[in-house]
Amino acid sequence: MxxxxxxxxxxxxxxxxxxxxxxxxxDYVPVHLVKGEHKQDKYAAVSTSGLVPTLExxxxxxxxxxxxxxxxxxxxxxxxxLLPSEATERAHVRALAQLIACEIHPLNNxxxxxxxxxxxxxxxxxxxxxxRHWVRSxxxxxxxxLTRLPSGTYCFGDTPTLADCCLVPQIFNGQRFKVDxxxxxxxxxxxxxxxxxDAFQKxxxxxxxxxxx
Amino acid sequence: MxxxxxxxxxxxxxxxxxxxxxxxxxDYVPVHLVKGEHKQDKYAAVSTSGLVPTLExxxxxxxxxxxxxxxxxxxxxxxxxLLPSEATERAHVRALAQLIACEIHPLNNxxxxxxxxxxxxxxxxxxxxxxRHWVRSxxxxxxxxLTRLPSGTYCFGDTPTLADCCLVPQIFNGQRFKVDxxxxxxxxxxxxxxxxxDAFQKxxxxxxxxxxx
Numbered sequence: 001m002x003x004x005x006x007x008x009x010x011x012x013x014x015x016x017x018x019x020x021x022x023x024x025x026x027d028y029v030p031v032h033l034v035k036g037e038h039k040q041d042k043y044a045a046v047s048t049s050g051l052v053p054t055l056e057x058x059x060x061x062x063x064x065x066x067x068x069x070x071x072x073x074x075x076x077x078x079x080x081x082l083l084p085s086e087a088t089e090r091a092h093v094r095a096l097a098q099l100i101a102c103e104i105h106p107l108n109n110x111x112x113x114x115x116x117x118x119x120x121x122x123x124x125x126x127x128x129x130x131x132r133h134w135v136r137s138x139x140x141x142x143x144x145x146l147t148r149l150p151s152g153t154y155c156f157g158d159t160p161t162l163a164d165c166c167l168v169p170q171i172f173n174g175q176r177f178k179v180d181x182x183x184x185x186x187x188x189x190x191x192x193x194x195x196x197x198d199a200f201q202k203x204x205x206x207x208x209x210x211x212x213x
Numbered sequence: 214m215x216x217x218x219x220x221x222x223x224x225x226x227x228x229x230x231x232x233x234x235x236x237x238x239x240d241y242v243p244v245h246l247v248k249g250e251h252k253q254d255k256y257a258a259v260s261t262s263g264l265v266p267t268l269e270x271x272x273x274x275x276x277x278x279x280x281x282x283x284x285x286x287x288x289x290x291x292x293x294x295l296l297p298s299e300a301t302e303r304a305h306v307r308a309l310a311q312l313i314a315c316e317i318h319p320l321n322n323x324x325x326x327x328x329x330x331x332x333x334x335x336x337x338x339x340x341x342x343x344x345r346h347w348v349r350s351x352x353x354x355x356x357x358x359l360t361r362l363p364s365g366t367y368c369f370g371d372t373p374t375l376a377d378c379c380l381v382p383q384i385f386n387g388q389r390f391k392v393d394x395x396x397x398x399x400x401x402x403x404x405x406x407x408x409x410x411d412a413f414q415k416x417x418x419x420x421x422x423x424x425x426x
Binding site: 048049050051057059061063064065067068069071072075076087088090091092094095098099101102103105106107112115116119120122126129130133141144145147148 | 261262263264270272274276277278280281282284285288289300301303304305307308311312314315316318319320325328329332333335339342343346354357358360361
């Protein structure tokens, strides 16, 4: 398999974690978002949407959208599972993942921040406040959701799931923008537990071949 | 089952479509977002996140996040299926759904529009331009994705899927803000095909008990 991705992209990071948790080898193909490589012809031939990541399967199918890719990996390589086996538990894990992927991260990606600055003429500090507002308020919702679910080592239970694949990149992202993580004990305990695992360490931006330090 | 939802909420509309496609009866519990009922104690006792929709199962479990709810319905009531059976095809359908749920809709929901107006002091016209920009550019990506996939009556194949559950509410939303839908033939053909079905008609905002006309 080939993963077209960018070291600092949260959505890319989610998929790298899933690949590492499952012990699946893959070719790392960097697409430099800040240099605009996702908008150039070379990547257009790979991805019609121009978004990263794209997973190219061994059969040559090209799949987009990080959560769809992770579900695909979980269906085609079931061990270790990234979703529980019971339907309501699966729903809880997917909902946690979507709290991050649909409520937090879309407001903070590069093209949205660019629109704020270039089209709406938002100042640097107001842009950073926007960023921190959505991450902080979103993580507060996440914490409340964790609190109503059974406690465990990770976001849900005692093995990492799709929810952890989303949480960890979001925390990394928030750290770059100096988000306040206080008062989020369950969330940060899950994050710390994840970072104690080799899979999360190997997948992190600083260990990517295109990392710029 | 009980669905806590709001007639005009896109995420609520997605779940109503899925319930109708599967022919599942449910109690409709309105939560008036514009009046702020989602932030009041009565709903806080139902939903820790305060987001709509929430599905309360017959077993009393409360599930959030529309895509997670629809996957739950598809797992517990498999007929008619809302996802194909083959793994790469499932990934394509999920990716289409997520193009809307993760790339378009989060930028246009009520709390984000409020933040633009109240915190960033964005004028009405610039807010509407923001809205139309993300819907239009997102639907252009959606159209390109449809074009690379096999043609069919709906977004993917000849039966409605999770992708159609997301597309139709997004088009409704865009219509309210007068988004330009020209040059999106595959997308709009799928929309029209959906609207020819009873399930989509029954689920639409104008047929909801809390519809205000």
